[in-house]
Each structure stands twice: as C-alpha cells, then as structure tokens.
Amino acid sequence: MSVLKEAFDAGKFAVTAEMAPPKGADFSEQLEVAQLLKGKVHGINVTDMQSACLKASSIGLCAALKAQGLNPIIQMTGRDRSRMAIMGDMLSAYALGIDTMLALTGDHTTVGDCKESKPVFDLDSVGILNMLSQMEETGLDCGGNEITGTVPKFYKGACVTPVYEPQIMQIAKLKKKVDAGAEYIQTQGIFDVESFKRFMDAVDKANINVHIMAGIIPLKAAGMAKFMNANVPGIDVPDWMIERLAAAAAEGKEKDIKGLPAKAGIEMAAEMISQIKEEGLCDGVHIMAIGAEKNVPIILEKAGIEI
Amino acid sequence: MIFTEKKPIDELLSMIGDKRKVVLVGCGSCATSCKTGGEEEIAELTAILGEHGIEVLGSVIPDESCQKMLVKKEIKALRDLGAECVISMACGNGAQTVAQNTDLPVYPANNTMYLAQVERIGIFNEMCRMCGNCEIGHTAGICPITKCAKSLVNGPCGGQKNGKCEVNPENDCAWILIYNKMKEQGREDEFINQLNPDKGYAKYSYPRSDNLKKKAEEVAE
Numbered sequence: 154m155s156v157l158k159e160a161f162d163a164g165k166f167a168v169t170a171e172m173a174p175p176k177g178a179d180f181s182e183q184l185e186v187a188q189l190l191k192g193k194v195h196g197i198n199v200t201d202m203q204s205a206c207l208k209a210s211s212i213g214l215c216a217a218l219k220a221q222g223l224n225p226i227i228q229m230t231g232r233d234r235s236r237m238a239i240m241g242d243m244l245s246a247y248a249l250g251i252d253t254m255l256a257l258t259g260d261h262t263t264v265g266d267c268k269e270s271k272p273v274f275d276l277d278s279v280g281i282l283n284m285l286s287q288m289e290e291t292g293l294d295c296g297g298n299e300i301t302g303t304v305p306k307f308y309k310g311a312c313v314t315p316v317y318e319p320q321i322m323q324i325a326k327l328k329k330k331v332d333a334g335a336e337y338i339q340t341q342g343i344f345d346v347e348s349f350k351r352f353m354d355a356v357d358k359a360n361i362n363v364h365i366m367a368g369i370i371p372l373k374a375a376g377m378a379k380f381m382n383a384n385v386p387g388i389d390v391p392d393w394m395i396e397r398l399a400a401a402a403a404e405g406k407e408k409d410i411k412g413l414p415a416k417a418g419i420e421m422a423a424e425m426i427s428q429i430k431e432e433g434l435c436d437g438v439h440i441m442a443i444g445a446e447k448n449v450p451i452i453l454e455k456a457g458i459e460i
Numbered sequence: 461m462i463f464t465e466k467k468p469i470d471e472l473l474s475m476i477g478d479k480r481k482v483v484l485v486g487c488g489s490c491a492t493s494c495k496t497g498g499e500e501e502i503a504e505l506t507a508i509l510g511e512h513g514i515e516v517l518g519s520v521i522p523d524e525s526c527q528k529m530l531v532k533k534e535i536k537a538l539r540d541l542g543a544e545c546v547i548s549m550a551c552g553n554g555a556q557t558v559a560q561n562t563d564l565p566v567y568p569a570n571n572t573m574y575l576a577q578v579e580r581i582g583i584f585n586e587m588c589r590m591c592g593n594c595e596i597g598h599t600a601g602i603c604p605i606t607k608c609a610k611s612l613v614n615g616p617c618g619g620q621k622n623g624k625c626e627v628n629p630e631n632d633c634a635w636i637l638i639y640n641k642m643k644e645q646g647r648e649d650e651f652i653n654q655l656n657p658d659k660g661y662a663k664y665s666y667p668r669s670d671n672l673k674k675k676a677e678e679v680a681e
Contacts, residue, residue, distance in 0.1 A: 232610075236658075258617050261609055261627045272610070279614040280658040314618035322639055325652040326615040332655060341618060386621045 155253040155308035156224040157337065160195045160437070160460070161364045166430050167437030168460055169196040169226060169339070169366065170449045174209035180217050186446045187223050193450050194224075195460060196253055198339075198439065201228040205265025212242055216249045226310075227251050230259030235275040236284055236295045243285060247305035255310045255339070256281040256330075278311050279329045285309060286334035311335040313365075314387035315343060315352035324359050331363045338363050339439035341387040342370035344394060346428055353434060366437040367429050371445065371452060372418035375399040394421055419448055423455035430458065461490040462551040463576035463584050464497070467569060472547070473512060475567040479544035482509065483518050484569075485535060485558050487525035487550035494584065496570045497525070497549035505549065505569065517541040525554025532561045592663030598654055600641035605659070607634035613659045 160167040170190055172183060187197055197218055201211040215225035227246050229239055243254065258277040262270045276284060284295050285307060292304045311330040317323040327338065343349045349367060356365065370388075372378050375398040378390040398414045405413035426438050440449050453459075476482065484502050491497025499521065506516040518541050522534045525548065535558065538546070545565045548555035552572040559566040576584040589606045595613065596603050605611045609627035616635035619626030623636045642651040 258610060258612065260619070263609070263627050274610045274612070275661065276658060277610065277612045277614055277617075283658060312618070317618065319636075319639065321648075321652065322616055322635065323618070328652075329614050329655060386619045386626055 157196045157253050158308040167366060168194045168458060169198050169439045170194045170446060171198045171200060171441040172446055173200045173203060174214040176208050180214055183214060184217060184221060187218055189447055189450055191223060193453055196224045196226040198226040198255060199228060201230045205260040205262050207267045212246050215251050219250045225251055226253040226255055228255045228257060229281060230257045231274050231276045231281055232259030233273055235273055239281055240295050244305060253308040257312055279333045282309055282311060282330060282333035282335055308336060309334050310337040310339060313338050314341040315349055316387050316389045320355055324355050328359060328361055331361055335363060337366060339366045340368040342368045342441060344390045350434060365435040366439040367435050369422050369426060369438050369440045371422040371442055371448060372398055374414045419452050423452045426456035426458060461493055461576050461578060463494050463573045464491055464551045464570040465573055466496050467571055469508060472569055480513060481515050481517055481542055481544050482547055483538040483541060483543040484516055484547050484549060486521040487554050488521050488523040491550045501549060517543050525550035526557050528557050531557050535561050599638045600645060602634060602638050602641060604634050
C-alpha cells in the first residue's frame, strides 16, 4: 500500500521530495542521495523529463529506488506517450512495485532541449487520471479490453498552480482532476504564505476535498529567484526573499565564506514548512530541491519535521 | 484555404539536380493567395532558375491544383515540351495531383503549412487541425485542439503568463480566450462544471477518402 496514502490516512503531515533521473545511464548519484532521504520522507517523486529536457525515464529510477527499499512516486506526463504507452508503462510500474503516481500534462517539447521531438499530448493530466480510474473500476484497458490478473490500483495525484490569474480556471481544473481520481495534489512552488492561504480558501469554497501538499523550492541565489520570477509561470518570489539571498551573498563575499545564499534558501524553506505545519494550512509539503536533494534532510530537521 | 510557404531555393535546386529543362505548375487558388504559386511567383522562379542555368520551357496555373480532372486537362499543354521534370508551386495536395498526371519527376517548390483563415490580405491564422471530431460547441467557438499548443481538452495548463502561451508568447492562451468568451456569453458555470470526455483520435487515422455518391446510396438503403 502507498506509504503516502498511509501517512494521509493516519493524519500525518506528509512529506515528499522530488528527484530527477540523470541525463545518462548511471543512477549511482541519485541512489546515494536517496539513501539520505530514507525514513525522512513519505515518497520520492521521480520526474518525467521535467522542462521537456531529456533524462532517463521516471520508471527506471523508480524501479531502482524501490529495489533499495525506498518509496518512489512515478510521474507520468502525456507529452511523449500515447494513452497506450502510458497504460503500458503504468502496468509495468505496478509490476515493479510502484504504487503511487503523479499525473501531469507535461511541458511542451518546444521549451525543452530536444525540440525536434514530436509532442504527443494524446491525454492531458485529467485524461491520464480518468483512464487509470476507469481501469481500476472496470478492469478494462484503454481500448475496453480485459486486463489479465491483478488490476493495478495506484494512489494518484496531480499538480496545481496556486498563483494564477484568473484563479477560477485553476480551481475548475483542480476539481476535474479530483473528480478524475486524484487523491493528493502537490502545488507549484509557493513563496508567499498569504497568497497560498487565499488559494486554500478558494479550494475550500469550491468544496474540493483532497490532500494538498505545498510545493517548496529551496532558493539557492537571488539570481535564481529573479530568473524563476521572469521565466517560470506560477512562480512569484517576493522581494524580501530576494533581498535576503542578496544580503547573504554580500556577507559571504565580505567574509569570504561560500554557500551563504544557499544556506539562507534552506532557512527560508524550513521557516515556510514549519509555518505551514504549525498553522495547519495544508496536509503536507513536496520539496523540489532541483539537484540539491542532499539538503532535504537538513531542511526538514530545521523545520522540525519528523515523519 | 491551405497555407504554403516557399522552400529555400537551395533545397529546390538540390532536388532538381543536373536537370536543365523544367516546366512549372502553379495554383490559381490558395497558393496564389499566399503568394507561393501565382503568376508573379512563376515569373520570379523562372528568373531565379534562369540564373542557375535552368530553362523553364512552359507553365500553367490551374484554377485549383488539387482538382484531378482539371489538372489532367491543363497539364497536357506542357507534355511535349521536352521537360526533364515538373516543379509544382501548390500545396502538397496539388503537387501530388500533378504527380498523378505525369510520368516525369515532380518536385515541390513549397512547404504545406496549415489550414488557414484569411484574416485579411496577407494575414493568415491556423484555426482547425481537422481532427474529425469538432469540439467548439462547448468551447465558445474556439478550437482547443488547434489554438492550444498541447491540444488540451480539460482547461489550461499552468504555463500561461498574462494570457499568453508558454510555447509561443505571441499566441494567446486558448483556454483564457475560451473562458473569457464563455463568461461574456453568460456560460461561466458551464465552463467550470463541464467534464469533457477524453478526446478520441480514431477518426484522425489517415489517409482518408470519401465517396459522397456511395454514402448517399448507403443512406438510401
């Protein structure tokens, strides 16, 4: 049974960490970092070529993590796969012991690093969830044919972007995802707790009943924050955070100490997680450390989170 | 109409290879409108080919290069001129129709881009991808299959910024357009509550052919 589901069912504050497979065939670095996360998170969420940049597939690293006794969550996008390919991969994933998934539409190939690749988008996030839910209910595949043996039942999740204008469109789509079978939702990285609260109010008003995990991106530098503000839709890092990162950089330069901005980023992430938990704003957090997954245990320790 | 654009001349010359005598077939319809296969463009290509030592022995512009019987008739005028190949200045549909009517090699001068709306002279927009299953009844007359870069049927992705698409910031987010239009029409609740069935692509399989006479006979039976 899904460890993430168990955590929610037991009323725990759930924690997952994101991890990207390498652009290559050697998982040793990822597996080494994953060991640091053992016992610290309820799942390791393995990306499916995020930002449409080519990486080893999610299912491969998930299987490798599973073999090491970790709890992988498979991300599945519709960008590179038809409905047949998605269902086939999900059957294989289940056979490999992967029981938790995250359905995403996927970034478009034109924003990635393999621009000649043909975008598929046979199903969007809602379509992927619907297809898997229908399989669970009927025991039939995407063509209406019977599946032999055990019919997989995944603990299914999806994403939402809280900073979005008009917000009603994200709420409407969130409702569709939940109706289609999503039982947990992770958000795009949030940086402003007040605007997150407004989003959670809107979710409540729409009578959407689902476990929500706030997306946490530990910032590494002021430049990174500015870049994300300018280029990543749904990301809105407030000025005071950028100033704190810049001040840390200035201090580091003065005292000749390296890594102060990243340290400030870790502190701010920990402060936010601890505020979210203390105020009971949502049911958990999803940490997207973007290559710095080794910092996740430090962030959790600073936030006082034990699973 | 079908929007076409000219291939780079080097690509065309490379296809022609060492042949030195050619004939040109334009198109009086779409390719004339988008300035890739009308009288002017035939004169222009004739001059360019001449500079490369390639002689244009003759040309025709059928009213529509995709009308098989019409092309068959018009192309006869070029048959006995001694050309080594034919250059089609129509869409891929027209070029193939020409190819079905000659034993000579046919080379396309154009790339075929999309089914286009003519906004006004010289301004074209892609509106329909001919998916075989029209969606616009529940999307306020705006096609999400064409106007959304991901052909999403259940609302927007998280990638729009200020109403513009992340794939091409010059394009409007189709789902923002759909929402705004439905709101204008008093259909906001319909937008929020609609659950669209997954888009099926069985009717998208190609190549497709239709015989209206046969269809009418089947209906009559």
